[in-house]
Amino acid sequence: MTGRLLLKVLLFGFIAAGVGSMLHKSALSRAAALKARPAAAAAHAAPVKASAGVSQNTAVVYYFYTNTRCASCTQLEAYTREAVETLLSAGYKGWRVEFKGVNVEEPGNEHFTQDYRLESKAVIVQKFSGGKPLDWVKLDKVWILLGDNAAFVNYVAAETRQALDKK
Template sequence: MDLQKSLSVCLLTFFFATIVVLIAKAMDNQAASRLEPQLTRIADQLEALTASGGFPVASSTAVTSAEKPDRVVVNYFYSTTRCTTCRAIESQTSEVVQSQYAAELQDGTITWKTLNYEDDRSGLMEKFEIVMPVVVLTRFEDDEMADWKRLDQVWGIVNDKPAFASFIHDEIDAMLSEVYQSKSIARTQSQPVEDDTPIDSEEPSPADLPLPE
């Protein structure tokens, strides 16, 4: 899909460059000479793009590995208007997730997602009662949301980077421990229970009992 988009952009650029050439030919020589440097620059850019295989594809913040049915999702909800503080909350949260939970990101136990809540069509904005950019942790069991927590405190500690990182780490750990705990309980319940009750010896028959004197 990305390759198709790149090819389409290249073709459109070439098309517009052709139009410019035709217009230049219809104009006088003086106007055409003024357009020549621009046309040369467009041609050079097209040649460079062709050699590199097209336009570079922007990397996504989503995890490429498959999400596990039991997982924690670290969501950052932002608005269309981005302020410096909002961007700092996003970047510092992402830094904690990427640096301290690399293994969990890789195996899908943790997922990092960003979403413009003003364009939200999933109903999460109403569910989480979001009125401003914020971090929300969600926990899934069997691919169904089992718990969530909105971290409003990030606004008060965003300027204290160590405190911010510690807070995000502690909150993720707390919710992640619930994922591991539920998995442990599930494994325990699925294992057969061994009967450790000792086998009693055979009860003596009435004939073997001593008679009272």
């Protein structure tokens, strides 16, 4: 019996050390990201460079990802694409809406991480008018709604419409 107890204690200690290590690395990563952010970049109205091929009054619903992708990450992309292609493909109040998946680890795409203050995979709605970037919004609830396709798709469409309704 004491051998089993000792084994349980050792396993628990190993798991606790692993979790502690992950939390420590995560805290260091977040601290570095916060330190790298300029203090004045708090407003979402700070535009980024215009995407190639963006025409007059276009909203781009971006899904930003990295080389490492899990099943949830690919599902996030699929649901976001579905929202744009099924509920927004006809446009909205004079705005053309398009979907773009962007790997931020590919050469030339690194700037998106700073432009949108990305810390993980994310969905961003960016407005462009006449090729010039306007305001943008990060859709924070996509991870929470990932288990419900209909709620996810409706959320992305509703948030995109709300962003386009803002003057």
